[in-house]
Amino acid sequence: MHETKPRYKVIIRCGECGEKYILRGRPNEEGGYDTGFKRCVCGNETKLDIEVTPE
Structure with a gap:
């Protein structure tokens, strides 16, 4: 059977403009x-x- 890797919550903040991404x-x-x-x-x-x- 196909094994899936665990998912993680990744928060990325830009050091230039301060924009925040949650992926x-x-x-x-x-x-x-x-x-x-x-x-x-x-x-x-x-x-x-x-x-x-971890999610």
Whole structure:
């Protein structure tokens, strides 16, 4: 049977403009989380504060 990875609540805050995103994600092989997030609306891709909690 297909095994599913646990989901996590991922809160991403932009260090540039302060925008906040609340997403759900699953762990990936690189040690991060797959959420579909690419960049903030202000264009920032690097200065991000990320907080992860189990769902």
